Amino acid sequence: MQILILGNSKDVHAAHLREAIAQTGTDVDYLDIAQFPTQLRVSWSPQTSEGFLTLPSGQRWNWQSIRSVFWRSLAPIQVPSLPDDQRQIAGNDAMAVLRTVMQSTSTRWVNSWRAYQFHKEKPRQLGVVHQLGITIPDTLVGNDPAAVLAFAQRHAKVIFKPVYGGAYIQPLTPQHLQPERLQLALSCAPIALQEYIPGTNIRTYVIGDRVYGAEIRSPSLDFRLDAQAELLPLTLPDAVEQDCRAIARALWLDWTAIDWRRRPDGQYVFLEANPSPMFIHFERQTRYPITQALVDLLLAD
Structure with missing residues (x-):
C-alpha cells in the first residue's frame, strides 16, 4: 500500500501529514505536479485501466497499488521553453494526462478532481447548499452596476469579495458605489456581494x-x-x-x-x-x- 501527498515539502501541512503517514510504516511520498512532465513520468492505458508513476527518485509505482492521494495543492505544470504554439499544445497535453489519471485510476483522491473543480465555482457551491435547505447569505455575483446598487440598497450592511476567492472580505462603502468608481471596477471583473451576517x-x-x-x-x-x-x-x-x-x-x-x-x-x-x-x-x-x-x-x- 502506498500513499501520495499532492504537493511538496515546502508546504508545512503536506510535510506534517507525510510524516504522520510515514510513522505508520506506510510508503508515502510527494506528488509534485511542478515536476511534470520534466521529472515525473506517467503512463496509463484506457484498455486495461493500468499504468505507472515514476517519481524523480526513480521509484516506480503502479497506480493500482496507490491507495490514496491527499490533495494538498496543485502546482502549475512546468513545460520546458518552447515556441508559444508548441508550449500551449504541450501544456494542454500534460494537463489532459493528469486529469485522466486523477479521474480514471482506482486510486482514491482526497479530495477529487471533481470536488476541486467545483470549489472554483463558489456561487454554484452556494446554490447547491441552498438546495439542501441550508441557510446561506443573500448573495449576488456579477458586474451589472444597476444590480449591485439595488442589492446594496436592500441591506443595511454588505460585504464583498472576489468570486473565485484568494483575497479577504471587505465591507462595501458608499465610496465603492460612486458611479465612476463602480463602473471602472465592474468593467475589470465581476464581484461577489453578500449581506453581512x-x-x-x-x-x-x-x-x-x-x-x-x-x-x-x-x-x-x-x-x-x-x-x-x-x-x-x-x-x-x-x-x-x-x-x-x-x-x-x-x-x-x-x-x-x-x-x-x-x-x-x-x-x-x-x-x-x-x-x-x-x-x-x-x-x-x-x-x-x-x-x-x-x-x-x-x-x-
Missing part, C-alpha cells in the same frame, strides 16, 4: 463521518487577518452535524472545512466549504485529532 464565526471540519467544530472569537470582519483569534472547541447541534455531512456529500468532499456564521438567535448560516483547508493551527488550539483522522481516512479500505 451578524454573529459568531464557526468552523467545522468534516473528515469522513467525523465532524469537529470550534467557535472563532475575533473582532475582525475576516478572522484570517487576526493572528490572535481564539479557537474554542464547540459541541455542535445534531442538526448542524447532519448538515455538515450533507454538504460534504453534495460537494463530493471526503474532507473539508466548512465556515459558518452563527446568528445571535442561534441559527447557523453557511458561508463556504474548502476542499484543502489548513488544519495544524486548528488542531493545536482545539486538540481535535485532525491529523489522525486524516491518516485513518487515507489508509481506509
Whole structure:
C-alpha cells in the first residue's frame, strides 16, 4: 500500500501529514505536479485501466497499488521553453494526462478532481447548499452596476469579495458605489456581494463521518487577518452535524472545512466549504485529532 501527498515539502501541512503517514510504516511520498512532465513520468492505458508513476527518485509505482492521494495543492505544470504554439499544445497535453489519471485510476483522491473543480465555482457551491435547505447569505455575483446598487440598497450592511476567492472580505462603502468608481471596477471583473451576517464565526471540519467544530472569537470582519483569534472547541447541534455531512456529500468532499456564521438567535448560516483547508493551527488550539483522522481516512479500505 502506498500513499501520495499532492504537493511538496515546502508546504508545512503536506510535510506534517507525510510524516504522520510515514510513522505508520506506510510508503508515502510527494506528488509534485511542478515536476511534470520534466521529472515525473506517467503512463496509463484506457484498455486495461493500468499504468505507472515514476517519481524523480526513480521509484516506480503502479497506480493500482496507490491507495490514496491527499490533495494538498496543485502546482502549475512546468513545460520546458518552447515556441508559444508548441508550449500551449504541450501544456494542454500534460494537463489532459493528469486529469485522466486523477479521474480514471482506482486510486482514491482526497479530495477529487471533481470536488476541486467545483470549489472554483463558489456561487454554484452556494446554490447547491441552498438546495439542501441550508441557510446561506443573500448573495449576488456579477458586474451589472444597476444590480449591485439595488442589492446594496436592500441591506443595511454588505460585504464583498472576489468570486473565485484568494483575497479577504471587505465591507462595501458608499465610496465603492460612486458611479465612476463602480463602473471602472465592474468593467475589470465581476464581484461577489453578500449581506453581512451578524454573529459568531464557526468552523467545522468534516473528515469522513467525523465532524469537529470550534467557535472563532475575533473582532475582525475576516478572522484570517487576526493572528490572535481564539479557537474554542464547540459541541455542535445534531442538526448542524447532519448538515455538515450533507454538504460534504453534495460537494463530493471526503474532507473539508466548512465556515459558518452563527446568528445571535442561534441559527447557523453557511458561508463556504474548502476542499484543502489548513488544519495544524486548528488542531493545536482545539486538540481535535485532525491529523489522525486524516491518516485513518487515507489508509481506509
